Amino acid sequence: MTTDTKSAPRGQSRGLSLGRLLRWETAVTALLVIVFAGGAGFSPDFANTDNLSFALGDLSEIALIALPMTLLVVCGQVDLSVASVLGLCSALTGKMWDNGMAIETIIPIVLVVGVVCGLVNGLLVTRVGLPSLAVTIGTMTLYRGLAYVVLGTGAISEFPTQYTNMATESIPGTPIPYPIALFAVLAVATAVVLHATGVGRSLFAIGSQEDAAYFAGIRVKRLKLILFVVSGLVAGFAGIVYTLRYGSARADNGLGLELTVIAAVLLGGIDFDGGKGTLGGVIAAVLLIGLLRNLLMLNDVSTEVQSIVTGLLLIISVLTPRLIAVVREAQGRRRGARPAVPAAAP
Numbered sequence: 351m352t353t354d355t356k357s358a359p360r361g362q363s364r365g366l367s368l369g370r371l372l373r374w375e376t377a378v379t380a381l382l383v384i385v386f387a388g389g390a391g392f393s394p395d396f397a398n399t400d401n402l403s404f405a406l407g408d409l410s411e412i413a414l415i416a417l418p419m420t421l422l423v424v425c426g427q428v429d430l431s432v433a434s435v436l437g438l439c440s441a442l443t444g445k446m447w448d449n450g451m452a453i454e455t456i457i458p459i460v461l462v463v464g465v466v467c468g469l470v471n472g473l474l475v476t477r478v479g480l481p482s483l484a485v486t487i488g489t490m491t492l493y494r495g496l497a498y499v500v501l502g503t504g505a506i507s508e509f510p511t512q513y514t515n516m517a518t519e520s521i522p523g524t525p526i527p528y529p530i531a532l533f534a535v536l537a538v539a540t541a542v543v544l545h546a547t548g549v550g551r552s553l554f555a556i557g558s559q560e561d562a563a564y565f566a567g568i569r570v571k572r573l574k575l576i577l578f579v580v581s582g583l584v585a586g587f588a589g590i591v592y593t594l595r596y597g598s599a600r601a602d603n604g605l606g607l608e609l610t611v612i613a614a615v616l617l618g619g620i621d622f623d624g625g626k627g628t629l630g631g632v633i634a635a636v637l638l639i640g641l642l643r644n645l646l647m648l649n650d651v652s653t654e655v656q657s658i659v660t661g662l663l664l665i666i667s668v669l670t671p672r673l674i675a676v677v678r679e680a681q682g683r684r685r686g687a688r689p690a691v692p693a694a695a696p
């Protein structure tokens with residue numbers, strides 16, 4: 351993830367990219383509609399209420415973590431440790447429950463651990479000056495190792511029914527699970543922050559031209575640090591949801607989840623170099639990936655093939671904008687190389 355300044359001015363970059371972003375979001379949304387319609391026609395169980403509720407519930411942790419990840423990538427950063435933070439918080443939840451602690455006490459402790467994990471990432475990036483990609487690759491391994499230290503290779507289950515029900519059941523009369531309802535509330539708040547406040551404009555400015563943002567008076571390091579802390583907090587909460595939804599605390603919970611989250615963010619139109627994108631595209635991409643996974647599952651497609659599909663989506667979401675940029679640059683050079691038409695003689 352680079353934070354080098356771009357050559358194009360900020361206003362020019364936004365103006366040139368607006369149409370592309372709208373078209374990208376439209377394409378992702380259209381693909382979502384096609385997948386839903388095709389799935390409903392191909393599999394009779396796909397569109398029923400119970401399956402939709404299951405499919406949405408299966409997206410809970412991905413959807414939640416995608417919100418702060420969107421803000422980070424817009425800012426020109428990335429957090430690859432989120433799935434390991436989830437696993438560590440899941441292991442801690444199981445260990446403390448097994449030791450007789452009440453869930454009401456466990457939840458705030460686990461959330462603090464998530465905050466600390468995010469704080470470590472943020473301090474290494476903002477104070478030590480290390481790149482976020484390298485830092486979070488390291489802490490991804492560190493936090494997952496700590497999860498195994500806490501719980502080993504075993505599993506803890508039999509959590510209180512009232513809490514597991516909150517993680518698995520839907521709002522009465524709807525197919526919307528409670529965690530997805532919470533995601534919807536947080537998504538609205540995130541959209542307001544990103545697209546309707548000075549903080550959001552600052553994040554786009556940092557992702558587009560970090561040095562220019564700094565000299566414009568934006569508190570670059572502080573904003574980055576806050577984003578990593580929020581990312582750790584949400585990943586910790588996702589660890590609690592994951593544990594209660596499956597009724598099992600394990601050190602390997604959420605393994606590989608970070609790639610699906612990043613695939614959703616990039617597929618949603620957020621530029622990996624920062625400075626471009628909208629949250630609406632990310633939400634559409636999260637739903638698209640969830641429906642694809644569910645459709646493959648209904649047709650007994652193995653998890654290995656599902657991982658291949660996620661990997662292909664990740665490659666496509668990174669490669670397509672680059673190809674579009676290359677084509678447009680080539681077109682611009684051709685237009686600039688056209689000889690001028692000589693004026694008619696008097």
